Amino acid sequence: MDVDPPREETPKVPKRHDFLWFPDGNVVLATDASLFKVHKSLLAVHSSVFRDMFELPNVGHAGVVPGRDDAGLASEAYEGVPMVTLVGDKGEDVAHLLRAVFEPNTKYDFNTVRKNVILHISRNYPKTLREYDALYGYNSPMFGKRRTECHFPLLAAAVTAEVDVLLPSLFLACSELDINEIIRQSQSITLETLRILIDGRERLAYVKVEIVDTLSQQLRTMDANGECQNEVPCLQDACFIDIQDFVISSLGDIVGEQVVRYYLSPVCKGCGSFMARMVDEERKGKWDDMPSHFDSEFAFTDWKELKAKLKAILES
Numbered sequence: 175m176d177v178d179p180p181r182e183e184t185p186k187v188p189k190r191h192d193f194l195w196f197p198d199g200n201v202v203l204a205t206d207a208s209l210f211k212v213h214k215s216l217l218a219v220h221s222s223v224f225r226d227m228f229e230l231p232n233v234g235h236a237g238v239v240p241g242r243d244d245a246g247l248a249s250e251a252y253e254g255v256p257m258v259t260l261v262g263d264k265g266e267d268v269a270h271l272l273r274a275v276f277e278p279n280t281k282y283d284f285n286t287v288r289k290n291v292i293l294h295i296s297r298n299y300p301k302t303l304r305e306y307d308a309l310y311g312y313n314s315p316m317f318g319k320r321r322t323e324c325h326f327p328l329l330a331a332a333v334t335a336e337v338d339v340l341l342p343s344l345f346l347a348c349s350e351l352d353i354n355e356i357i358r359q360s361q362s363i364t365l366e367t368l369r370i371l372i373d374g375r376e377r378l379a380y381v382k383v384e385i386v387d388t389l390s391q392q393l394r395t396m397d398a399n400g401e402c403q404n405e406v407p408c409l410q411d412a413c414f415i416d417i418q419d420f421v422i423s424s425l426g427d428i429v430g431e432q433v434v435r436y437y438l439s440p441v442c443k444g445c446g447s448f449m450a451r452m453v454d455e456e457r458k459g460k461w462d463d464m465p466s467h468f469d470s471e472f473a474f475t476d477w478k479e480l481k482a483k484l485k486a487i488l489e490s
């Protein structure tokens with residue numbers, strides 16, 4: 175790429191761009207066709223191309239840039255503001271990049287690609303308990319891989335790209351893997367991400383035990399709403415047993431019917447279905463706070479807040 179030569183006989187004069195001309199901008203970028211008056215700091219944040227460009231000693235200041243053939247640019251001043259001239263293909267690339275930064279809804283928009291990826295991933299990871307239960311134990315491949323092989327790479331990518339709306343579901347999926355599997359796959363995530371994951375996994379262990387613990391404290395005083403088939407209400411003498419298993423169980427296994435079958439001492443059918451409903455209700459309440467257990471800097475308090483943000487992203 176050549177430095178733009180002096181153009182004494184250049185007939186074509188670039189015109190100010192209709193939209194990308196901010197009166198308070200502090201740099202003018204010139205391509206063959208257009209002039210863009212924009213903000214250096216905003217461009218530098220969005221693009222390493224611009225960041226590197228503005229770090230060159232003479233760029234963004236009046237004057238030429240000697241010997242910068244590879245950069246495809248030259249620097250001078252336009253109405254008192256530093257001007258960078260971008261020539262040939264480089265100019266066209268930069269024009270596209272500028273539109274992506276300042277015009278979020280154009281076809282050049284990286285944001286559209288990002289939204290599609292977010293949508294696709296979010297559909298594969300649950301945000302409601304109903305979706306979670308439907309996907310639980312579902313082993314068909316995702317993105318051409320085993321589902322359990324996708325959680326960590328996607329978590330690493332979501333953390334890097336700061337896609338906070340995907341984090342709770344991805345953290346949850348990773349946290350439900352066997353601890354040996356977590357260690358095996360942990361090399362793909364940062365130490366801080368691993369800390370949040372393990373911390374959240376421990377918090378969830380408490381939450382899972384709490385689902386039944388709360389009920390066991392009220393058990394003897396509970397009334398199965400007249401559904402008990404025995405003269406002396408079953409729940410007066412009932413108790414939960416072996417609930418320490420819940421610490422390493424997935425939420426998908428702690429559902430009312432299974433808890434009553436495997437962890438409640440024998441009761442009649444009426445009391446059994448009453449208790450199953452109570453367990454499911456507790457479980458639903460615990461699900462609602464799930465995002466708050468993965469305490470990253472982007473933590474959400476609940477799914478409602480997360481879903482509102484996801485909606486806003488997809489509609490932006």
Ligand SMILES: [Zn+2]
Nearest residue numbers: 402408442445
């Ligand atoms: Zn009963």
